[in-house]
Amino acid sequence: MGLLNKLxxxxxxxxxxxGKVEDILNWGRSKSDWYLQFGLACCAIEFMAMNASHFDFxxxxxxxxxxxxxxxxxxxxxxxxxxxxxxxxKLYEQMAEPKYVISMGSCSNSGGPYWExxxxxxxGVDRIIPVDVYVPGCPPRPEALEEGMIRLQEKINQQxxxxxxxxxxxxxxxxxxxxxx
Amino acid sequence: xxxxxIYEKLKAEFGDAIIEFKQEPFFDPFVxxxxxxxxxxxxxxxxxxxxxxxxxxxxGGMDYKENLGVVYHLYSIKxxxxxxxxxxxxxxxxxxxxVERIWRSADWHEREAYDMFGIRFEGHxxxxxxxxxxxxxxxxxxxxxxQPDEYHGMKVPY
Numbered sequence: 001m002g003l004l005n006k007l008x009x010x011x012x013x014x015x016x017x018x019g020k021v022e023d024i025l026n027w028g029r030s031k032s033d034w035y036l037q038f039g040l041a042c043c044a045i046e047f048m049a050m051n052a053s054h055f056d057f058x059x060x061x062x063x064x065x066x067x068x069x070x071x072x073x074x075x076x077x078x079x080x081x082x083x084x085x086x087x088x089x090k091l092y093e094q095m096a097e098p099k100y101v102i103s104m105g106s107c108s109n110s111g112g113p114y115w116e117x118x119x120x121x122x123x124g125v126d127r128i129i130p131v132d133v134y135v136p137g138c139p140p141r142p143e144a145l146e147e148g149m150i151r152l153q154e155k156i157n158q159q160x161x162x163x164x165x166x167x168x169x170x171x172x173x174x175x176x177x178x179x180x181x
Numbered sequence: 182x183x184x185x186x187i188y189e190k191l192k193a194e195f196g197d198a199i200i201e202f203k204q205e206p207f208f209d210p211f212v213x214x215x216x217x218x219x220x221x222x223x224x225x226x227x228x229x230x231x232x233x234x235x236x237x238x239x240x241g242g243m244d245y246k247e248n249l250g251v252v253y254h255l256y257s258i259k260x261x262x263x264x265x266x267x268x269x270x271x272x273x274x275x276x277x278x279x280v281e282r283i284w285r286s287a288d289w290h291e292r293e294a295y296d297m298f299g300i301r302f303e304g305h306x307x308x309x310x311x312x313x314x315x316x317x318x319x320x321x322x323x324x325x326x327x328q329p330d331e332y333h334g335m336k337v338p339y
Contacts, residue, residue: 082332083314115339119321119328120313123339 022161029072030156033100033149036071036091037064041078043105043139055142060149068092073100073132073152075145079107079114080122092129100156102148103131106138113138182262184210187232195222211252211265219268220278220304226255226264227283233257234264237284242294244324249275249300270300279304297322 039047051057051064065071068091080088092101103125106112111123125131132155135148160167188202191212198218204210214222226234239254253266268277279302281287291302292311299320302308310317319326329337 082335082337085335086333111339117328119326119337122335123337127335 023157025161026157026159029098030153032061033072033152033156034063034065034070036068036074036095037066038074038091039077040080040084041107043077043107046139046142046145047075047077047104050142050145055146057149060146060153062149068094069096071095072098073102075102075104076108076125076131077104079112080125081120082122083120085122085125085128088125089128098159100132100152101125101129102133102135102145102152104135104145104148105140106136109134109136182231182260184264187262187264188212190229190232191222191225194225198222209263209265211267213267213269216268216270216277219266220280220283222266223253223280223283226266231260233260235259237280237286237290238263240280240287240290240294242298242300242322244298244322245269246324248272249298249323251277251294251300253280275300276303278302279308281305296320299323 049055068074072095074088074092074095076088092099103109107114107121108125111118111121114121115123122128133148133152135144137144140148184204185202188199188210192199192202195214195218198215199212199222200215201213202210203213226232234255234257236256236258237253238256239252241252243250243252248269249272250267250269254263255266256263270277275298277300279287279291281291281302282304288305288307289311291305292308294300295302295305295308296310296312297320309315313321317332318329331337
């Protein structure tokens with residue numbers, strides 16, 4: 001029936017699966033993303049709900065880490081004030097590569113309700129660190145964060161590991177061709 | 182005790198330092214006092230047995246455009262009555278005596294009023310910014326505050 005049954009039967013599948021090493025590595029990477037335990041504002045409440053049993057973040061393979069050196073990604077969950085922005089940058093720089101960022105909620109996407117008169121709020125966390133997935137909402141429901149997590153897993157699955165620079169250069173060339181034509 | 186009675190008691194004790202008493206429908210009655218007598222008045226309000234204001238529930242800064250002010254909301258947990266004190270100071274030299282030694286809850290409230298309005302509380306043991314970063318320039322909740330263009334290389338406007 002499934003993959004495991006094929007592996008069980010040495011004559012049917014031969015106990016062999018053919019595939020690229022890269023796919024397996026990416027599969028492993030995307031299914032065991034550890035995140036930095038880091039909450040900022042009211043989005044952190046939804047984030048906590050996401051961690052609890054109803055939504056169960058751990059089924060994505062996500063385990064909270066209290067040290068940025070052990071974390072694979074960081075969820076910016078809430079308003080980024082200038083006071084906090086410097087600390088976020090410091091935390092992001094301490095994380096080991098490959099690292100990812102999910103920006104959760106309107107505040108960290110674009111400043112949210114503080115976009116005009118917020119003298120103290122950074123208008124979007126992407127002004128200081130690169131963001132992979134934006135989750136809209138004020139605050140987003142845990143389902144939305146789940147969707148964001150699935151998007152991040154898709155992104156990790158498609159990433160190049162071997163001959164990275166060569167392949168990225170080729171992709172850029174093709175993109176240029178498309179733009180020029 | 183009613184606000185009117187408290188006001189009469191204060192007036193009898195401090196005289197000219199009690200500038201104004203206002204009692205209007207739909208608004209809490211308040212007393213405007215002279216800032217230089219504020220500490221003595223506060224101490225009197227707390228230590229007189231029939232007043233017994235043992236709890237400072239709120240201390241907030243105000244910007245009246247020409248002047249700055251501080252509002253004190255007092256409450257007596259034992260006698261269940263409340264009272265409001267107000268002081269006004271000029272914008273050039275906004276100095277108000279600290280009531281931190283009378284009510285300990287004034288500590289952080291005064292630091293916040295200093296952080297947001299630049300009102301200096303004389304006698305406070307640690308008057309530094311509480312919300313903004315220590316190197317922040319200006320006092321954000323003043324009416325004439327102008328938002329900076331950048332902070333530590335980060336752009337402030339949208």
